[in-house]
Amino acid sequence: MQLQTILNKVRKFKGYVYENVTMSQDGRKLDVHIRPRKGASPRCSGCGRKGPVYDHLPKARRFEVVPLWQIAVFFVYVMRRVDCRHCKRIVVE
């Protein structure tokens, strides 16, 4: 069983896909790379409404989540910016 399968069972994010998992050389860290599901619009972090993608932030962000078997786990994700028509500005999802 792949780690992605387990992640989908315990924590599924609508509109996102667990792409692949990499482990650091010392075996103490897992990076779970996440990408948006095809055609899934980002949500404005201001009002929560969906909007069109404006662009992507230049660097992936790492979010530390609950460790597995004492291995630190990070979700790695390149955040999108939303052209929010409701807030009338460009906002990170």
Ligand SMILES: [Zn+2]
């Ligand atoms: Zn908004």
